[in-house]
Amino acid sequence: MLLGGLVYATAGLSFSALTAAASTPKVLSLSFSRRETFTPHPRLNRRGASVTATLYNAQSNLLYLVNATVGTPPQSFSLQLDTGSSDIWLPWVEAQACRGRNGINRCGNGAFDDTQSSTFVEQIPDLFEISYVDQTQIVGDYIADVFSIGDVSVVNMTMGLAKQTSEPETSGEFQGIVGVGFDQGESIYSQVGRTYPNLISKLKSQKYINTRAYSLWLNDLESTTGSILFGGIDTAKYTGDLTILPIQPDAISKSITSFTVVLDNIAVIGGAKKAQYAKALDIPVILDSGTTLTYLPNDIAMDIISGVGAVNNSRYGVVVPCDLAASPATFNFQFGNSDGPTIVATIGQFVLPFPSKISPPRFRSGKTACRWGILPAQGAPNLFGDTFLRSAYVVYNIDGGTVGIAQTKFNVSSSSVKEITDSGKIPGATKTASGEAKQTHTGAVASAVV
Ligand SMILES: *[C@@H]1O[C@H](CO)[C@@H](O)[C@H](O)[C@H]1NC(C)=O
Ligand SMILES: *[C@@H]1O[C@H](CO)[C@@H](O)[C@H](O)[C@H]1NC(C)=O
Ligand SMILES: *[C@@H]1O[C@H](CO)[C@@H](O)[C@H](O)[C@H]1NC(C)=O
Ligand SMILES: *[C@@H]1O[C@H](CO)[C@@H](O)[C@H](O)[C@H]1NC(C)=O
Numbered sequence: 001m002l003l004g005g006l007v008y009a010t011a012g013l014s015f016s017a018l019t020a021a022a023s024t025p026k027v028l029s030l031s032f033s034r035r036e037t038f039t040p041h042p043r044l045n046r047r048g049a050s051v052t053a054t055l056y057n058a059q060s061n062l063l064y065l066v067n068a069t070v071g072t073p074p075q076s077f078s079l080q081l082d083t084g085s086s087d088i089w090l091p092w093v094e095a096q097a098c099r100g101r102n103g104i105n106r107c108g109n110g111a112f113d114d115t116q117s118s119t120f121v122e123q124i125p126d127l128f129e130i131s132y133v134d135q136t137q138i139v140g141d142y143i144a145d146v147f148s149i150g151d152v153s154v155v156n157m158t159m160g161l162a163k164q165t166s167e168p169e170t171s172g173e174f175q176g177i178v179g180v181g182f183d184q185g186e187s188i189y190s191q192v193g194r195t196y197p198n199l200i201s202k203l204k205s206q207k208y209i210n211t212r213a214y215s216l217w218l219n220d221l222e223s224t225t226g227s228i229l230f231g232g233i234d235t236a237k238y239t240g241d242l243t244i245l246p247i248q249p250d251a252i253s254k255s256i257t258s259f260t261v262v263l264d265n266i267a268v269i270g271g272a273k274k275a276q277y278a279k280a281l282d283i284p285v286i287l288d289s290g291t292t293l294t295y296l297p298n299d300i301a302m303d304i305i306s307g308v309g310a311v312n313n314s315r316y317g318v319v320v321p322c323d324l325a326a327s328p329a330t331f332n333f334q335f336g337n338s339d340g341p342t343i344v345a346t347i348g349q350f351v352l353p354f355p356s357k358i359s360p361p362r363f364r365s366g367k368t369a370c371r372w373g374i375l376p377a378q379g380a381p382n383l384f385g386d387t388f389l390r391s392a393y394v395v396y397n398i399d400g401g402t403v404g405i406a407q408t409k410f411n412v413s414s415s416s417v418k419e420i421t422d423s424g425k426i427p428g429a430t431k432t433a434s435g436e437a438k439q440t441h442t443g444a445v446a447s448a449v450v
Pocket of ligand 4: 312
C-alpha cells in the first residue's frame with residue numbers, strides 16, 4: 001500500500017532539456033543522464049512489500065534522473081524517473097534532512113520552498129505517506145504547483161511534499177521521485193480509494209500528448225544517457241518489430257496498477273550458442289525503471305547465482321568477478337507465451353562495477369569484484385529493473401493497457417519518431433503475445449536501489 005522510494009545521489013547531474021520533436025506534433029522527447037551514486041550506509045529501499053534483502057555498506061547505484069522545475073519562480077530538481085510508482089514527491093526545504101544540521105544537507109538534488117512560490121497551493125496536509133520495509137517512514141502534505149520539464153509546463157500538478165523522515169541523518173541523498181505509472185498506483189488510492197491526475201494524465205489533458213503512453217530507451221550499461229519519449233515511439237532505437245503484451249491486472253482488485261507482464265521462460269545461452277539453463281515459468285513480472293536490479297523467484301535466482309559463480313559476501317552482497325562481463329553468454333527472456341518476443345541480454349548487463357570512489361573489493365585470486373544484477377525476490381513481486389530494462393525498448397501504453405517490447409539498439413544517435421495517436425494501436429506493432437499470469441501484488445512496487 002505504499003510508495004515512494006529513497007535514493008542517494010552524490011554525483012553531479014546533467015540533463016538535456018525536453019524538446020518538442022520538430023517533425024511530429026504532440027510528442028515530447030526528454031533525455032536523461034545516468035549517474036553513479038554512492039550510498040554510504042546499508043539501506044533497503046523496497047516499498048510496499050515484505051522483503052528482506054542483503055544490506056550492503058558499499059553500493060553503486062545507477063539511477064535515471066530527469067531535471068525538472070517546480071513553482072513560480074522555478075525551483076530546480078533532479079528527480080528519479082520511476083515507472084513503478086505514480087506520484088511526484090519532493091523533499092521539503094524545512095525538513096530536518098535538508099536543513100544541514102551537523103553539516104549534512106542531504107537535499108543536493110533539490111528541496112522545495114513553498115514560501116517562495118507564488119503559485120503554490122496546499123491541497124491536503126499530512127496525508128502524503130511513504131513507508132519502507134526497513135521501518136523508514138516519510139510523511140508530508142499534498143500540494144499543487146506548476147511542474148515543468150524542459151519547456152513544457154503542467155499547471156496545478158498534485159505532488160507530495162516530504163516533510164519528515166524517520167531515517168537517520170547518516171543516510172544518503174534525500175531524493176525526490178517522478179512516478180510515471182498508473183493513476184491507480186498513487187499512494188492516495190490505497191488510502192482513500194480515489195486518484196488525482198498524475199503527470200502522464202496531465203500531459204494528456206493539457207494536450208501535450210494524444211495518448212497516455214511513453215517509450216523508454218535506457219541504452220547500455222556503459223552509456224550515461226537514455227531517453228524517455230512521451231506520446232510516441234522511436235523506431236530507430238530497436239531492432240525487429242515491437243510486440244504487444246497485455247498488462248496483467250491485479251488479481252484481487254482486477255484493475256491495472258502496475259506494468260505487470262508475463263514472463264514465459266528464461267534460457268541462459270553459453271558461448272557456443274548452447275543452452276546452459278532453461279526454465280519454463282509463466283510468472284508475472286513488473287517492468288520498473290525505479291528498481292536498479294532484477295528480482296526473480298528465489299529458486300530461479302539462486303540457480304542463476306550459483307550458475308554464474310556469484311558469491312554472497314557479508315560486506316558487499318552478491319558479487320562476481322568483473323571479468324565475467326566479457327563472457328559471450330546471454331540471458332534470453334521470453335515474454336507472453338512460447339511464441340512471444342524474446343529479449344536477449346548479454347551477461348555483461350548484469351555485472352555492475354562498484355562506485356569509483358571506494359576501492360573495489362577483490363577476490364583472493366586478485367580479480368576485482370562487481371555486483372551481480374539478478375537477486376531473489378524473497379516473496380515480493382518479481383521486478384525487472386534497470387539491469388534487464390537496458391536491453392529492451394519498452395513502450396508503456398497506459399491508455400491501451402498494453403506494453404510494446406522489442407530488442408533495444410545500443411548507442412544509436414539517429415531517431416525516427418512516430419506519434420501514438422490511438423491507444424489501441426502502437427505504430428509498427430502488429431503481433432500480440434497472449435499469456436496470463438496472476439499478479440497478486442496490489443499497488444505500487446518497490447524502488448529497490450540496493
Ligand atoms: C540538470 O541539473 C543539474 C543540477 O542542477 C545541472 O548540473 C545540470 O547542468 C542540469 N542539466 C541540464 C541538461 O540542464
Ligand atoms: C487542481 O487539481 C485538483 C486535483 O486534481 C483539482 O481537484 C482542482 O479542482 C484543480 N484546481 C484547479 C484550479 O484547476
Ligand atoms: C556504447 O557506447 C559506450 C561508450 O559510450 C561503449 O562503452 C559501449 O561498448 C557501446 N556499446 C555497444 C554495444 O556498442
Ligand atoms: C546473502 O547473505 C545474507 C546474510 O548475510 C542473506 O540475508 C541473504 O539472503 C543472502 N543472499 C543470497 C542471494 O543468498
